[in-house]
Amino acid sequence: xxxxxxxxxxxxxxxxxxxxxxxxxxxxxxxxxxxxxxxxxxxxxxxxxxxxxxxxxxxxxxxxxxxxxxxxxxxxxxxxxxxxxxxxxxxxxxxxxxxxxxxxxxxxxxxxxxxxxxxxxxxxxxxxxxxxxxxxxxxxxxxxxxxxxxxxxxxxxxxxxxxxxxxxxxxxxxxxxxxxxxxxxxxxxxxxxxxxxxxxxxxxxxxxxxxxxxxxxxxxxxxxxxxxxxxxxxxxxxxxxxxxxxxxxxxxxxxxxxxxxxxxxxxxxxxxxxxxxxxxxxxxxxxxxxxxxxxxxxxxxxxxxxxxxxxxxxxxxxxxxxxxxxxxxxxxxxxxxxxxxxxxxxxxxxxxxxxxxxxxxxxxxxxxxxxxxxxxxxxxxxxxxxxxxxxxxxxxxxxxxxxxxxxxxxxxxxxx
Amino acid sequence: xxxxxxxxxxxxxxxxxxxxxxxxxxxxxxxxxxxxxxxxxxxxxxxxxxxxxxxxxxxxxxxxxxxxxxxxxxxxxxxxxxxxxxxx
Ligand SMILES: Cc1cc2nc3c(=O)[nH]c(=O)nc-3n(C[C@H](O)[C@H](O)[C@H](O)COP(=O)(O)OP(=O)(O)OC[C@H]3O[C@@H](n4cnc5c(N)ncnc54)[C@H](O)[C@@H]3O)c2cc1C
Ligand SMILES: [Zn+2]
Numbered sequence: 401x402x403x404x405x406x407x408x409x410x411x412x413x414x415x416x417x418x419x420x421x422x423x424x425x426x427x428x429x430x431x432x433x434x435x436x437x438x439x440x441x442x443x444x445x446x447x448x449x450x451x452x453x454x455x456x457x458x459x460x461x462x463x464x465x466x467x468x469x470x471x472x473x474x475x476x477x478x479x480x481x482x483x484x485x486x487x488x489x490x491x492x493x494x495x496x497x498x499x500x501x502x503x504x505x506x507x508x509x510x511x512x513x514x515x516x517x518x519x520x521x522x523x524x525x526x527x528x529x530x531x532x533x534x535x536x537x538x539x540x541x542x543x544x545x546x547x548x549x550x551x552x553x554x555x556x557x558x559x560x561x562x563x564x565x566x567x568x569x570x571x572x573x574x575x576x577x578x579x580x581x582x583x584x585x586x587x588x589x590x591x592x593x594x595x596x597x598x599x600x601x602x603x604x605x606x607x608x609x610x611x612x613x614x615x616x617x618x619x620x621x622x623x624x625x626x627x628x629x630x631x632x633x634x635x636x637x638x639x640x641x642x643x644x645x646x647x648x649x650x651x652x653x654x655x656x657x658x659x660x661x662x663x664x665x666x667x668x669x670x671x672x673x674x675x676x677x678x679x680x681x682x683x684x685x686x687x688x689x690x691x692x693x694x695x696x697x698x699x700x701x702x703x704x705x706x707x708x709x710x711x712x713x714x715x716x717x718x719x720x721x722x723x724x725x726x727x728x729x730x731x732x733x734x735x736x737x738x739x740x741x742x743x744x745x746x747x748x749x750x751x752x753x754x755x756x757x758x759x760x761x762x763x764x765x766x767x768x769x770x771x772x773x774x775x776x777x778x779x780x781x782x783x784x785x786x787x788x789x790x791x792x793x794x795x796x797x798x799x800x801x802x803x804x805x806x807x808x809x810x811x812x813x814x815x816x
Numbered sequence: 817x818x819x820x821x822x823x824x825x826x827x828x829x830x831x832x833x834x835x836x837x838x839x840x841x842x843x844x845x846x847x848x849x850x851x852x853x854x855x856x857x858x859x860x861x862x863x864x865x866x867x868x869x870x871x872x873x874x875x876x877x878x879x880x881x882x883x884x885x886x887x888x889x890x891x892x893x894x895x896x897x898x899x900x901x902x903x904x
Binding site: 638640641649650651652653654698699700701702703707708709742798799811813 | 817828829830834836849850853856857858859860861862863866868870886887888889
């Protein structure tokens with residue numbers, strides 16, 4: 401069933417009796433041409449582009465819980481393509497372009513809102529870094545504007561400009577950045593993949609990967625063995641555990657990141673803002689709640705909840721930037737488990753096991769990458785070869801030294 | 817999360833600095849590139865019991881080896897790293 405304004409009007413008159421389920425709930429088949437493990441945004445997008453771009457339709461996406469129960473349904477929904485390095489920037493810009501046409505492509509309202517992403521800076525050194533990043537973006541044909549204090553003030557007069565410790569000196573603005581509705585992205589890709597024949601199998605946990613003579617044979621699951629010549633892993637946060645089923649040890653640690661939503665208030669923030677003197681980002685949802693977050697808790701964790709010190713840290717940054725939020729109540733907070741890679745950049749690549757592909761290491765920035773990640777991973781799986789856009793996102797780059805280290809900070813699992 | 821420091825007693829985790837896997841053994845300077853890659857980048861990353869290094873930065877400043885469940889935050893044991901020795 402196609403969604404349209406006409407359909408909504410018709411269903412309104414029929415009391416909604418004509419709506420059908422958005423995707424099937426199939427039994428897993430004994431054999432597929434390709435299996436994608438993980439029904440988050442990346443896995444579902446991979447399934448969709450395998451069918452759409454590579455005409456592979458005997459495909460299943462296997463999800464241990466319900467689709468979107470992982471980070472896809474837990475993130476703060478910021479999308480942007482403001483990266484510095486050549487290994488990253490064209491990839492993220494491709495993602496941004498896919499976002500710009502996603503609703504038409506999927507026939508689903510993913511609520512992509514290009515309300516802008518503004519990264520503030522508070523010192524001369526940070527201004528230099530922002531200018532450098534903005535120039536790198538423009539060299540890649542991506543929009544970037546460097547604002548001075550007056551420019552930021554004209555956009556967002558409510559910020560704490562003259563705070564003694566961290567006065568706002570300006571910001572790097574990407575107007576095409578913004579937010580998208582995370583759940584809608586999951587549902588939109590699921591429905592669009594399903595319509596092209598991809599099986600989306602929920603409550604199906606992969607418990608083993610069968611390998612013979614260095615070639616993948618299929619996966620053991622809680623619903624039995626399923627054979628496939630190609631298996632792609634897109635298990636954000638759990639990549640180490642699933643890859644270990646095939647004997648791989650990854651350059652990844654799993655960490656928890658928290659996010660928060662305040663009670664709803666009248667419109668006060670019409671863009672995404674990040675504080676440059678601490679790690680903090682905030683936007684306002686269409687329902688009026690402020691959606692915000694900060695740093696990872698900072699220790700290995702598979703618990704989908706964080707601890708109090710980080711709550712305090714995030715609240716401090718929030719009030720430092722937006723003093724008027726000090727008496728707002730927090731409605732909800734939660735945590736998600738992410739793969740923190742050793743250089744802060746992701747991996748989309750083949751693996752030493754034939755027919756086994758890896759999509760991992762998204763740190764806390766993988767939501768924006770969802771369309772391009774699925775697109776590139778589908779290409780890598782279908783052609784057994786990386787696309788130029790993900791050519792640098794190699795698994796062996798840590799061994800060869802060709803890391804994609806945006807921060808220039810060396811090997812540590814707290815980058816992004 | 818509270819970490820029972822053997823010297824100071826149970827303290828909030830915000831007093832501590834986290835330094836990751838405690839069982840990594842630094843290779844010798846002339847070890848192979850592969851061995852170094854293993855040490856610098858690759859991790860076991862278990863969901864469950866894990867030995868990790870925490871420094872009681874705002875307390876006794878000792879380096880501790882904390883055995884913790886990464887899925888529940890339950891702490892099983894804490895020893896001073898100097899008493900634990902280097903063996904993994
Ligand atoms: C609090 C928070 C805020 C964030 N904010 C942003 C942001 O503003 N912008 C941004 O770009 N990114 C953000 N991110 C990061 C982003 O959410 C992730 O990088 C991205 O969602 C990861 O890809 P995914 O959607 O495929 O992951 P997930 O949705 O986590 O998908 C992985 C799936 O694999 C499944 N799985 C795991 N093991 C198995 C198994 N053995 N068998 C079957 N299935 C399995 C899981 O159940 C899960 O559904 C944030 C993350 C968090 C936690
Ligand atoms: Zn102590």
